[in-house]
Amino acid sequence: MADYKNEFGFFAERPKVEKKLFDRNKVIAGLVIFLVMITIPLWQNLGKTVAAPVPNLDTPVIQKLAEKDKKCVMPKEWMRANHMQMLVDWRDNVVRTKEQQVTTSRGREFVAPDGKQYLASLTNTCFECHSNKAQFCDQCHNYVAVAPNCFGCHLETGKKLAEAK
Amino acid sequence: MDFFKRHFFVALSAVLGLIIIAYVGVQGNLQLLFGVVVPYLAALIFVEGLIYRVIQWARSPVPFRIPTTGGQGRTLPWIKRDLGEKLDNPADTPHLIGRMALEVFAFRSLFRNLRTELVKDPDNPEGARLIHWSYKWLWIGAIAFHYAFLVVILRHLRFFTEPTMGFVLMLDHVDGFFQFFTPAVYLSGVVLVAAVGYLLFRRITNPAVRYISLAADYFPLLLILGIGLTGILMRYFFKTDIVAVKELAIGLATLHPKLPANLSALFYVHLFLVCVLFAYFPFSKLMHAPGVFMSPTRNLTCNNRWVMHVNPWNYPVKFHSYAEYEDKFRDAMIEAGIPVEKEQ
Numbered sequence A: 001m002a003d004y005k006n007e008f009g010f011f012a013e014r015p016k017v018e019k020k021l022f023d024r025n026k027v028i029a030g031l032v033i034f035l036v037m038i039t040i041p042l043w044q045n046l047g048k049t050v051a052a053p054v055p056n057l058d059t060p061v062i063q064k065l066a067e068k069d070k071k072c073v074m075p076k077e078w079m080r081a082n083h084m085q086m087l088v089d090w091r092d093n094v095v096r097t098k099e100q101q102v103t104t105s106r107g108r109e110f111v112a113p114d115g116k117q118y119l120a121s122l123t124n125t126c127f128e129c130h131s132n133k134a135q136f137c138d139q140c141h142n143y144v145a146v147a148p149n150c151f152g153c154h155l156e157t158g159k160k161l162a163e164a165k
Numbered sequence B: 001m002d003f004f005k006r007h008f009f010v011a012l013s014a015v016l017g018l019i020i021i022a023y024v025g026v027q028g029n030l031q032l033l034f035g036v037v038v039p040y041l042a043a044l045i046f047v048e049g050l051i052y053r054v055i056q057w058a059r060s061p062v063p064f065r066i067p068t069t070g071g072q073g074r075t076l077p078w079i080k081r082d083l084g085e086k087l088d089n090p091a092d093t094p095h096l097i098g099r100m101a102l103e104v105f106a107f108r109s110l111f112r113n114l115r116t117e118l119v120k121d122p123d124n125p126e127g128a129r130l131i132h133w134s135y136k137w138l139w140i141g142a143i144a145f146h147y148a149f150l151v152v153i154l155r156h157l158r159f160f161t162e163p164t165m166g167f168v169l170m171l172d173h174v175d176g177f178f179q180f181f182t183p184a185v186y187l188s189g190v191v192l193v194a195a196v197g198y199l200l201f202r203r204i205t206n207p208a209v210r211y212i213s214l215a216a217d218y219f220p221l222l223l224i225l226g227i228g229l230t231g232i233l234m235r236y237f238f239k240t241d242i243v244a245v246k247e248l249a250i251g252l253a254t255l256h257p258k259l260p261a262n263l264s265a266l267f268y269v270h271l272f273l274v275c276v277l278f279a280y281f282p283f284s285k286l287m288h289a290p291g292v293f294m295s296p297t298r299n300l301t302c303n304n305r306w307v308m309h310v311n312p313w314n315y316p317v318k319f320h321s322y323a324e325y326e327d328k329f330r331d332a333m334i335e336a337g338i339p340v341e342k343e344q
Helices: A024-038 A040-044 A062-063 A076-095 A124-127 A138-142 A156-164 B003-028 B031-058 B083-088 B093-106 B138-159 B167-175 B186-204 B207-211 B215-237 B242-253 B266-282 B284-294 B322-336
Strands: A003-006 A010-011 A110-112 A117-119 B115-120 B128-133
Touching: A024 A040, A024 B031, A024 B284, A040 B242, A062 A117, A062 A124, A076 A124, A076 B242, A138 B242, B003 B031, B003 B215, B003 B266, B031 B242, B031 B266, B031 B284, B083 B093, B093 B284, B138 B167, B138 B186, B138 B215, B138 B242, B186 B207, B186 B215, B215 B266, B215 B284, B266 B284
Parallel strands: none
Antiparallel strands: A003 A010, A110 A117, B115 B128
16 A cells, blocks of 8 residues: 655555445345346246137127128227227217217217128127127136126126026 | 526437337337337346446445434433434334335435425515425325336236236226226326326426426436326227237247237337336436435434444555654754744
8 A cells, every 4th residue: 555645744545445245135135026026927927828819709690690791890900909999989879879970880870881780789789799708708808807897787687687587 | 598498308309209219110110129129128228237236336335324314313311202203313223114114105205394495474574584394295296106107017017917916906996996988097097197297397397496407307207208198098099909919018028029910009109118218217317216225314224323333445544643743843843933842
């Protein structure tokens, strides 16, 4: 340690502070907790290959349809993203008689892009073909963890009423 | 362009630029880059950068206790200390843990009297009065923002885990408790955007805060605002195929990335902004998250009065004592008539 002198007097060289991790255990424990928390999705899914849901189209009504009629009221890709919005629009137009111009439907009737007219109804139109809620609706809904409350009335109750009769 | 405008508009154009980059990139069929490469890269930078900086911090010695206390320290037995003072000026580890918990979960530091202002007071002969008070709105804005953001992040775990973890479903339920609008509006989303909006508003409108605000202060706020708004747009107005979103997310989480085709540009903008936030994190003020656990003013007991703390930087100072001084200059001092302690 060489001494040096300036106009104020004698000073020693600043010593080298030992390079070390202070509070090593606490810091490492904190970092491990952080790492574990941030990688929850990694080790929760470790070694799994999660298959994407495949909605089942195998219902009696669909099977009876002619090949050219085997299509939804709107294109499949559009429906995958927007079916919930379409149902909300249908509801608003029917229940709340909101007669404003909506791209997809007007009042109780729904005109598909190909000109075919449908009844705007979840129970009567959608479920007519897609009667297999568990294999069709629930597959994707469970996959992305959404629980739409449409089914509170529209399927289960309808079924129960039919059974009661 | 003045100081404020320069810093604010740099941050704003940076966020808008990021949005444009993601949008143009996806239009140019760079889905693989923005959907797989950038997220992995961002996660890597985030984890590695955060660990690196924490280690850097931990390698700096903290020689002294810096109590920055708001309460009576432990002293003579007849000087009373209530629980608040024991927590603000902890003398032992349990109270220290209490102080850290208050800091981390309730933002105790923001609840202090941070504000010193002259207010008009006609009753006072000087016409003004000095007040010390707190920024309660800052505190409530900050706490609303942080908790809302936490809930939002936890809710997004539904895209990364299959089957979705139970507490995420519960959180989803509680968050959409007031079932208005379809799909049910998440309170956390509304609170997040409102709180970030308020914090930005405060930063811009309060002259004292605006004066010390840099682009690095506006950028995270604007970025998080952008993330919140794109997320809200995607959930309520411009739908994207959410099953495809989960396929992408779970592909990333299982390390078998897969790129679904049916994803909108808005989704990629949202994802890219999130990635930028993660990658930016270790380089920015956002490091206050790990930093709060490592602040010497918060995480050390205030025991200066009865424990000796030695500075590792201490080194043997070369003393030049008065005796030596006199030995050196004795002749000259005697000649000048200055009294000396030792004649010879």
